[in-house]
Amino acid sequence: MQGLNGKRAVVTGAATGIGLAIARRLSEEGCRTALLDRNVQGAQAQAEALRGQGYDAVGVGVDVADEPSVSAALAQCAALWGGLDILVNNAALLAFHGVDATQQTWERILAVNAIGPALCAKHALAHMPPQGGAIVNIGSISEVIAQPGYLTYSASKGALDSMTRCMAQELAAQGIRVNSVSPGIIWSEATQRITRERYGLGREAADRHPEIGGASLLKRVGDPQEVAAAVAFLASDEARYITGANLVVDGGQSIT
Numbered sequence: 001m002q003g004l005n006g007k008r009a010v011v012t013g014a015a016t017g018i019g020l021a022i023a024r025r026l027s028e029e030g031c032r033t034a035l036l037d038r039n040v041q042g043a044q045a046q047a048e049a050l051r052g053q054g055y056d057a058v059g060v061g062v063d064v065a066d067e068p069s070v071s072a073a074l075a076q077c078a079a080l081w082g083g084l085d086i087l088v089n090n091a092a093l094l095a096f097h098g099v100d101a102t103q104q105t106w107e108r109i110l111a112v113n114a115i116g117p118a119l120c121a122k123h124a125l126a127h128m129p130p131q132g133g134a135i136v137n138i139g140s141i142s143e144v145i146a147q148p149g150y151l152t153y154s155a156s157k158g159a160l161d162s163m164t165r166c167m168a169q170e171l172a173a174q175g176i177r178v179n180s181v182s183p184g185i186i187w188s189e190a191t192q193r194i195t196r197e198r199y200g201l202g203r204e205a206a207d208r209h210p211e212i213g214g215a216s217l218l219k220r221v222g223d224p225q226e227v228a229a230a231v232a233f234l235a236s237d238e239a240r241y242i243t244g245a246n247l248v249v250d251g252g253q254s255i256t
Contacts, residue, residue, distance in 0.1 A: 075123075133176040
């Protein structure tokens with residue numbers, strides 16, 4: 001990807017799954033990459049593994065729902081490299097509830113999935129160059145399709161979808177592009193756990209199951225690396241005329 005080599009990137013929720021795949025891909029593209037996560041030991045271990053492969057990476061602890069934590073983490077990353085160029089808001093709480101959700105549940109999921117990305121953007125901007133920079137928010141096809149028991153999660157991702165467009169409009173004058181990627185069912189650690197608990201299935205069987213891989217036009221579950229590729233594109237100069245857009249990576253599930 002053009003324009004990624006040497007860029008300073010922050011990825012939240014990067015200790016596992018899609019976030020880790022994004023951090024790896026940006027590192028492979030030449031970015032100096034900060035892996036942020038509440039699981040600080042996991043983030044640091046993954047960053048150490050990337051450094052062992054010759055990449056410039058660091059693991060930093062953060063709670064995206066806590067503004068002082070966000071401010072401190074992003075300031076730490078910026079101090080390492082003299083600023084930031086790319087923010088990927090990937091951290092999310094997978095909480096699935098219907099109309100019976102408690103106020104506490106609503107407050108927690110919105111704090112992580114909606115307010116968290118807003119706080120990270122606010123404090124990342126303080127360290128971005130006067131002109132140039134990219135923010136990529138990780139949404140979900142749950143923001144556009146109805147799914148049983150997904151009310152809390154879908155609402156939080158719907159808020160992030162709207163936030164992406166509003167941020168793109170607000171930050172365009174500063175040369176900051178803001179886009180989002182909305183994955184479908186991706187074979188991450190969380191998906192593996194849920195699939196095993198609900199259905200007792202492994203990857204091959206999950207690909208064939210009509211409610212999992214079979215729900216997409218391509219008849220399989222996606223891989224984290226496929227989401228990471230979309231993020232790398234939107235963060236790169238290849239997408240320099242794209243802002244306020246949402247790139248759906250779901251095998252066509254959301255149009256069926």
